[in-house]
Amino acid sequence: MAERILVVDDDPIQRRLLEEAVRRFGHLPIVVSGGAEALRVMAGPDGRTVALVVLDLVMPDLDGMAVLLKLRESGSAVPVIVQTSQGGIDTIVSAMRAGAFDFVVKPVSPERLQVSIQNALKLATLEGEVVRARRTATGTLTFDDLASASPAMERVIRLGRRAAASNIPILIEGESGVGKELIARAIQGSSDRRARPFVTVNCGAIPEHLVESILFGHEKGAFTGAVDRHVGKFQEAHGGTLFLDEVGELAPDIQVKLLRAIQEGEVDPVGGRRPVKVDFRLISATNRSMLDMTKEGRFREDLYYRLNVFPIFVPPLRERKEDLPDLVKTFVARFAAEQGRRRVIGVDREAMALLEAYDWPGNVRQLENAVFRAVVLADGEVLGPDEFPQVAAQVGTVAVLDRHRPLVTGEAARPTPRLGDGEAGRADPLAPRGGDAMTGWSPSPSGLTMGSGPTPFGFLRSLDGDGHVRDLAAIEEEMIRIAIDHYGGRMTEVARRLGIGRSTLYRKLKEYGLEEASDIVAAE
Known part of the structure; x- marks a missing residue:
């Protein structure tokens, strides 16, 4: 996967060669001409995005050894590959002691440099995962370990940092699998209760007759x-x-005791003679709408307002696709190490395009499981679309139509129509044509072209067989069919995505005679 690599060299020819090599390896080069400039980049906003530094040791203003020492003094854990034309053993030992990951001698071959870069990136990712796992276990995980490229998640992180500065009760809302517990752990690790007990309770997994005993204890x-x-x-x-995960699952009688525990800071163990004082920070989480449950009388209103003092909503993965590359990289490194598949180093562009085209209804947890399966199935060093068959089956042919070119989104991705047989001699370009400019597309080795093949899933025909614009009712019916198929018959999700109410959706199903089709899809 593409990473940002900082190239530091005072020789303009060498800089150009390294820049082209890094770009050829599939990464994004940032090129500077000296050590002082490199330190400014690493200290600035771009420094957090740099995954690797290729550093020349001999430079006039500030040499590579001084840059290495200053990077380590600043606490930077970014791996550094040093290079020089002076390959003496003393120089190598000094660079390694200063914290260099690898050492290459000029002129370095592209193959040698590529292997060094791959190893450095893979080790850095794995070390980061080990550090996160250790901090999670010790209660010292912070928001610095949850760097995100998504504006939606950056807002969550900002709110979490503010919440961590006080002892305020927090309610984390979001769909199942979005990482609510990870946010809760980061809040604790960023607060003055770091390294203290972090006790997790899944309220929906406790048998009803044991809830009181498990939460409050017994004599x-x-x-x-x-x-x-x-x-x-x-x-x-x-x-x-x-x-308290899935706090909305608690029974009404337990909700009363929970309210007392929050208000009074004490609990009554079953069979106990007197209450027990407790000092705790409460963070609750739910994948339901607590407000709706409160309005329906299924959750105590007074308890809801006690829990919902500082709400944080964690967006689903489909709304923060910018985080996909980092998440995939992290999961690949972890599972490759755990499963003894250390040669697996990442995913190719086509596979990443496929993953980005999918909506991930199971969110980060589903993505994690998909990558786990892909790593186990992998035959080569890079995961391709073939390692994600279940995702490919859901996405269909929309995400990746050309296996020989990287996927491009937006207006630039729109294919250029190719005239079919007999089109070249048409005198009036505005006259109705026998094909459809939006639905006549069919996959071909060079992209999408006009043709008579089947319409790819997700595309709507705008013209009928005679070349005239289709009426809105026909387009609406086809759109509903696509939505039912795409969301597996989950009618609540279909209605939400179409922007209509469930009652309106069912009325239209009856109007277009789609009840039977929707039942079949839902049953499957």
């Missing part, structure tokens, strides 16, 4: 089977953070 002999005293989750979280 020995409190009920049949209580052979020992049990400390509840609230007491386990004393001094730290209690994370």
Whole structure:
């Protein structure tokens, strides 16, 4: 996958050669001519996006060794490949001790440089994942470990940083699999309760008759089977953070006790003689609309306002596709190491285009599982579309129509129509034609061309067989069919995506005679 690589060299010819090599390897070069300029780049806003530095050791203003030392003093963990024409053993040892990842001697062959870059990027990603896992386990994960390229997620991170500065109750909302627990852990790791207990409770996974005991604890002999005293989750979280996942699943009687625990800072263990004081930071999460549940009487209004003091909404993955490359890179590095598939280094452009074309209804969790499967199936070093058959089956032919060119989005991606048989001699370019400029496209080795083949999934025909504009009712019917097929018959999602109410959708299904088709799709 494309990474930003900083090239530092005072020789203009060498800079140009390195720039072209880095670009040929599929990465994005940032080129500077000296050590001082390199440090300014790394200290600026672009520094966070640099994944690797290729550094010349011998430069007039500030040599490479000084740059290495200053990077390490600043706490930068970006790997550095040093290069020089002076390949003495003392120079190599000094550079490695200063923190260089690898050492190459000028003139370096493209093959040698490519291997060094691949190894450095892969190791850096894996080390970052190890650090995140260690910090997650020790309760010291921070928002610095959750860098995002998405404006929507950057807003979540900004809110999380503010929330971490106080002890305010937080309600994290978002679809299943978006990473609500990760946000909660980052809030704790950024607060004064870092490295303290972080206790997670999945409220929807606890048997109803055990909820009270698990949350608040019980005394020995409190009920049949209580052979020992049990400390509840609230007491386990004393001094730290209690994370209540799927809090909307709690029964009404437990909601009352939870409200008391939040208001009074104490819990009543089952069979206990007196309440127990607890000091905890409460973070709740839900994938439901708590406001709707409150209006319907399924959740206590007073408890809702206690939990929803500082709401944070985590957007679904389909609304932050900018994060896909970093997420995929992280998952590939982790699973390649865990599964002993260390030669797998990333995904190609076509596979990334395929992943970006998919909506990911299961969000980050679904993406993680898809990459896991792809790494296990991989035969080569780079994952391609063939390693994601389930995604390809859902996306169809829309995402990647040309296997020999990178996918381009926007206006530039629109294919140039190619005249079919007999079109060249047409005198009036505005006269109705037998083909459809939007639906006559069919896949070909050179892109999309006019033809008589089947319409690719996702495209709408704008003209009928006689070359006239189709009426709106026919287009609407076809759009509903596409939506039902694309979202697997999930009518709530179909209605939401079409921007209409469910009742309106069902009325139109009946009007167009699509009830049977929608039932079949939904049943599948």
